[in-house]
Amino acid sequence: MIPKKMKAAVLHEFGKPLQIEDVLVKEPGPNEVLVKVITCGVCHTDLHACEGDWPVKPKQPLIPGHEAVGYVVALGRDVQNVKEGDIVGVPWLYSACGCCDYCITGWETLCQSQQNGGYSVDGGYAEYVTADARYVAHFPANINFLEIAPITCAGVTVYKGLKETDTKPGEWVAISGIGGLGHLAVQYAKAMGLHVAAIDVSDEKLQLAKSLGAELIVNAREADPGIYLKKMVGGMHGVLVTAVSPIAFKQGLSALRRKGTISLNGLPPGSFDLPIFETVLNRYTVRGSIVGTRKDMQEAISFAVEGKVKATVRAARLEDINTVFDEMKKGEIEGRIVLEIARP
Amino acid sequence: MIPKKMKAAVLHEFGKPLQIEDVLVKEPGPNEVLVKVITCGVCHTDLHACEGDWPVKPKQPLIPGHEAVGYVVALGRDVQNVKEGDIVGVPWLYSACGCCDYCITGWETLCQSQQNGGYSVDGGYAEYVTADARYVAHFPANINFLEIAPITCAGVTVYKGLKETDTKPGEWVAISGIGGLGHLAVQYAKAMGLHVAAIDVSDEKLQLAKSLGAELIVNAREADPGIYLKKMVGGMHGVLVTAVSPIAFKQGLSALRRKGTISLNGLPPGSFDLPIFETVLNRYTVRGSIVGTRKDMQEAISFAVEGKVKATVRAARLEDINTVFDEMKKGEIEGRIVLEIARP
Amino acid sequence: MIPKKMKAAVLHEFGKPLQIEDVLVKEPGPNEVLVKVITCGVCHTDLHACEGDWPVKPKQPLIPGHEAVGYVVALGRDVQNVKEGDIVGVPWLYSACGCCDYCITGWETLCQSQQNGGYSVDGGYAEYVTADARYVAHFPANINFLEIAPITCAGVTVYKGLKETDTKPGEWVAISGIGGLGHLAVQYAKAMGLHVAAIDVSDEKLQLAKSLGAELIVNAREADPGIYLKKMVGGMHGVLVTAVSPIAFKQGLSALRRKGTISLNGLPPGSFDLPIFETVLNRYTVRGSIVGTRKDMQEAISFAVEGKVKATVRAARLEDINTVFDEMKKGEIEGRIVLEIARP
């Protein structure tokens, strides 16, 4: 029995707290399904959305959230590869056009006509959410709903970011920033057969990285990551900067060996200083990477389901969302917060 | 008969004019050959060397020049794949270690132990020059010595830079800067089956680009290259910035379509502003590219020998070198200047 | 005004002549369009279909044809990126599932749930044909309907086959078989910046290849293609075998230089003798290639629309189809036959 109304966290004005309200449950349109949300991770992007930080603004009122995982409970017209009872995720890439150059070559993340969950359409901070059946993430039974939720955004983002470094098994990659993204990146890199170095300014986080498989760790407050990593192993083949900041970028670049690639995850405003002489002489590659395609998602989930990658999570209630946002602003969060919205 | 002495242009102090002097002809060492120079192109790098512009300084006194083409007239010990009478080029990549990770994977241009012609060893502004037989460029008979000289540096540099954009036949590439490098880049791009757009601030140079095959031209003083090229064809798959300047970089980046790659040729000091949001959201790739490997050289020469690429050159005498440098500083040179040192 | 009935060539029994009949015009279903056919090329695959040659049999009764080009005259439900009046092609890849591993990575040609035009669904030997709007080929105005039709199958097939040889501008590719596929392959290869050698047993066809840009030609009745091409230029980087026959395969393989790739277009029964020692020692790659994706199609069409590739065609009427099939069986056709079904 699908109710007419549901509880949701709703944004009415940028910068203001979300309101916990009763809103109508949407009916799934053509190619859409209705998903009963079990958990929904809280992502920095949600905070950016609610603050109105980016040039293109989200819809309003908005139900944020793009890391929802739950059960399909109703199908719209023409739905084909999803059925009631399936466990699915409703990701940032809510839908895409299906026919542009990017969509037909497996790069739907670059589609100019994409819809984004919890941004241009309502998302998962609610008891129910609609999803485009062609773009949902698919899960097997017996998953841990709490731990799996962050894989649908944080996980796939760093997994794709690692792929974009063009490194291969046996090579060295540095993960810069061991937070919600970085602690997953360390695990993905290990599962991909890479040697891993971790860069952060917190010894605690570096110890976490070590326990997750990082073979070298460097506290950027105490040592120059570039000098240290070049001394130890000749430099990195790839670097993934999860916490995109000018200083992290500069340190990451300096840690690269010649012909190395630095991959950037994150969407802050502003710009980096790219040193020309070094970039040309060393044949550096700098590459932006945003979320991941459906294929990346499927692969990222497989690593998690096989137990090779596990998110450090803390549960919260939907009603706690404004507190969670406050903690996020202060940088107080370890791993990821996941909203528990219903029992599995 | 190899004389004991030869005429050469010699740098004794940074920033001072070169001296035309009689110096000893070197004997070729192990793996080396002695080359009687017919022509030697004049490259911006030579000027940088003579001004002492870069952090790592050249040898002193120095005979500059890394675009020499001539005949092998003597062989040192152990030389194997070169014989007397061969026509060879003595490039920037004078030699490399042969056994580092880069050398054994066809990336000797990144060898940390490389020697550079006209920089760490004496170069081609002279009647004779030694070369490492394992690293010379090879030419067939019947070449035009004047026109072919710039291929050994300017040609191979832009050819490699184009390869590094990862574009393929039928895609669009923009060449930013239609000077000594750019006018060759337009031709290479066409020969590689690419659609070509040219960006410059001189209508005259843009007309040259058009006559060489550019299908779109845009004067960056009159129109925004990014807006124009996106309007016309949806943006570029690749951009090659031959005149590395902050404004050219910014314009080139804005001309890219999503997933595009911008490749940088050139070694000025300073840095670029890389906008993070755009780079990540559009999955841009920024890549430095410096000269080219022996394989790149061989390919770049083949295109020229087949008549698909031809440098616009002006001949000068060795004695004119200081005047040529003056013109270069003023940006007055069309195409490339090539020193005619002997008759073929 | 769309009529209720249309003229079509219909297969009722394998191996029997097609019947020219009046049949009902289908209504386009969801995501489908109705296309008024102007031209439809005749492909060997159509003959295979009508003879029932392959393990998986086509529908019956069947309207063959998968090279139809025409105008969209009606839209079914949910059609998005196609509108009435558009000029489209209805290719072999009629539709695919959109959500399997292949579909989401730009390899819909490998989708196990694909429908095939003129095989599992009715095709273009008729005045009207339905098409899946998401999989049609798109054309600009002002095309030559006769010449463009074969691009939608023969053209895209050889273009993809060439891409699958992993060759790049400046390298050598041999086209084995200069018939309906091969004469297009020569042109695509040239447009892609490749050096082209042509192998056939007919001097007339080899002269055609030469006139289309082949730089080397070898009559396999008079010389061993492998020996000749290795003597002339050291062997081929890639070989495309358009007329898949054991002898053509053997000759193609022997023409490869080490590390070369031979790509196979064509679906005859039977098998090839792959010599193990040569394949391993020379690091040969053998690869099958079937039609092309929507992106390949778009690229293949662009080359044709730009005038770089042009099919040699002969017009026929729908009523002539059985005669055309007879000629095809006898191997008497030059280039491609295209049915003119309506005036543009």
Place this chain on the structure above:
Amino acid sequence: MIPKKMKAAVLHEFGKPLQIEDVLVKEPGPNEVLVKVITCGVCHTDLHACEGDWPVKPKQPLIPGHEAVGYVVALGRDVQNVKEGDIVGVPWLYSACGCCDYCITGWETLCQSQQNGGYSVDGGYAEYVTADARYVAHFPANINFLEIAPITCAGVTVYKGLKETDTKPGEWVAISGIGGLGHLAVQYAKAMGLHVAAIDVSDEKLQLAKSLGAELIVNAREADPGIYLKKMVGGMHGVLVTAVSPIAFKQGLSALRRKGTISLNGLPPGSFDLPIFETVLNRYTVRGSIVGTRKDMQEAISFAVEGKVKATVRAARLEDINTVFDEMKKGEIEGRIVLEIARP
């Protein structure tokens, strides 16, 4: 003190037993080093050499062996990156020309002018062996000389063969044949982040594969590997056939999912039946792979030194070589036999 004479196993006539003799110790020539052999693995290729099985015959008299590991004890002229006391391996790729297309692009294994250890030059079945300093394998101190020897041929061969399947972490690869090559391949594949299936006809060997990390095993005498692996996981992304036999090839091909690659290691005479229809329709890639480059060697050794790959070996004395060959002919060997020639 380097003696004038040494003990060696020498072939004087094809098909006859090797003679244990005292022969002169060679002096290292230019670029060469003299290596005091500690261990030398016994490879099937050695048997082929001694039987004269291949079209190009080895030198005679011949000291076989291309898996020698030992200490550098003397340097010839011009040796640069090797010094006395270094631990090196003397592999099949004894030397290459250094300047052909293959040599300058990191594919020296395809050099037409290569020398092969224990084949065209004397090898490691002896107390001393010369080596080209530019092509030796490099080892750190503290290696296990017995276990590391097979890495220099069997190890690098399967590692390269796996790379040539173009699979990536998270995908499935099947190893066909769990013998001296295959038991290493399973370990390399795991270290590269791949899922592994093992195919053999011996339950004992399949259990070994399982203990080394294979997740699926199939006894080809009891089940059809293609049907089983497709049923279990949809088929393989890659297949490595280590025991190149027609039946193994056929089974391997049938285990591939669409777009998969089958890689062949091994040099038997004869040919395979390549089914055309399946190869084209499924876009299969078939690729030969022989030994590995210096870079592959370095990587293969790293995995072993890090403890991720370990050869199953049995020690033998130089005097036992004819008995070892007899066992090899009978297929009685588990893992690899390694000759212990001196104490480390």
